Amino acid sequence: xxxxxxxxxxxxxxxxxxxxxxxxxxxxxxxxxxxxxxxxxxxxxxxxxxxxxxxxxxxxxxxxxxxxxxxxxxxxxxxxxxxxxxxxxxxxxxxxxxxxxxxxxxxxxxxxxxxxxxxxxxxxxxxxxxxxxxxxxxxxxxxxxxxxxxxxxxxxxxxxxxxxxxxxxxxxxxxxxxxxxxxxxxxxxxxxxxxxxxxxxxxxxxxxxxxxxxxxxxxxxxxxxxxxxxxxxxxxxxxxxxxxxxxxxxxxxxxxxxxxxxxxxxxxxxxxxxxxxxxxxxxxxxxxxxxxxxxxxxxxxxxxxxxxxxxxxxxxxxxxxxxxxxxxxxxxxxxxxxxxxxxxxxxxxxxxxxxxxxxxxxxxxxxxxxxxxxxxxxxxxxxxxxxxxxxxxxxxxxxxxxxxxxxxxxxxxxxxxxxxxxxxxx
Numbered sequence: 078x079x080x081x082x083x084x085x086x087x088x089x090x091x092x093x094x095x096x097x098x099x100x101x102x103x104x105x106x107x108x109x110x111x112x113x114x115x116x117x118x119x120x121x122x123x124x125x126x127x128x129x130x131x132x133x134x135x136x137x138x139x140x141x142x143x144x145x146x147x148x149x150x151x152x153x154x155x156x157x158x159x160x161x162x163x164x165x166x167x168x169x170x171x172x173x174x175x176x177x178x179x180x181x182x183x184x185x186x187x188x189x190x191x192x193x194x195x196x197x198x199x200x201x202x203x204x205x206x207x208x209x210x211x212x213x214x215x216x217x218x219x220x221x222x223x224x225x226x227x228x229x230x231x232x233x234x235x236x237x238x239x240x241x242x243x244x245x246x247x248x249x250x251x252x253x254x255x256x257x258x259x260x261x262x263x264x265x266x267x268x269x270x271x272x273x274x275x276x277x278x279x280x281x282x283x284x285x286x287x288x289x290x291x292x293x294x295x296x297x298x299x300x301x302x303x304x305x306x307x308x309x310x311x312x313x314x315x316x317x318x319x320x321x322x323x324x325x326x327x328x329x330x331x332x333x334x335x336x337x338x339x340x341x342x343x344x345x346x347x348x349x350x351x352x353x354x355x356x357x358x359x360x361x362x363x364x365x366x367x368x369x370x371x372x373x374x375x376x377x378x379x380x381x382x383x384x385x386x387x388x389x390x391x392x393x394x395x396x397x398x399x400x401x402x403x404x405x406x407x408x409x410x411x412x413x414x415x416x417x418x419x420x421x422x423x424x425x426x427x428x429x430x431x432x433x434x435x436x437x438x439x440x441x442x443x444x445x446x447x448x449x450x451x452x453x454x455x456x457x458x459x460x461x462x463x464x465x466x467x468x469x470x471x472x473x474x475x476x477x478x479x480x481x482x483x484x485x486x487x488x489x490x491x492x493x494x495x496x497x498x499x500x501x502x503x
Contacts (some may be wrong), residue, residue, distance in 0.1 A: 153178055280301075323436060
């Protein structure tokens, strides 16, 4: 049964609506990738550029999961920042991860330029502080990132942020001039087309039902199979229970997004005069930006399971109006939800199963840049240069205590606790 994209603005404005065929019969490949999102297609593209024969098996549609539903913002580093890594895993690991923390955004820009991907890519990402304490934390972030070699940062005082964000909510901020925003589904579709131009093949509606490990790995779908020297597991929050040991170490969580009707040029300039994207510094953060055709895309919150579009609008619209009360009479045209994958330590999980199955997952809400980095590192590792991949693979990976039964209530309690901290500014 063919699955279609969700009720998103991105799906309604996709550049490429072609349906790729499902896998039929048996094929062989050097590498078979499970999942046609950012991790899978970055891996596939990097490998195809090295000359590998690549097949991609996608259960639904290209970009069906988080890669085609997210806020579309290039945010550097990881869900846990480099100071946490320093404290828990030592300076050598932190320095190695720090050298890679800003690479994902460069990979995205390189793909867009070299493959002429039309995805409304724009520069400048703002971290907006709601409190003085959050602004102090941004000052520390600037020092931390600069210590790791990232120097395209600028602190914004109250006047500086109001020159870039037409809201009274923020006391200041930090702009990363190398951050930015784009249409995520059009990016992933452009990456798919680039892979195909290099001889890679993508099969949609081709969910992997069974993995047979061995010197060569065989992947079985409903109507076919692929035998490959190497496999890349890149299903993330949409992998399900295919690889039980990966499911035990992570939990899918949902975020919600709404998109307004097109705004007048005057309103666009009033909201975001420099056309930057923004995320606030709350634990349960809000994020927003303008689309290529002048709509406001606004998202936030964390849920545990999908929600219907009407409920999404009811959840997110009040947050949007708190930030921009001038939008009270503006219509919402699109609302949707999508899942990202949370890990217990909120750091991505890279690794191998046996000798020839590689995986990367669990970016914990920080996946756009990190997933593109993951693809490069997996490509390098399969090509014999595994040092950088092994920095991530060497991080401990913990299972959630109590299994699936306790993962949702424990994480929901944590989210509730942090929402109270956000509300009272502590």
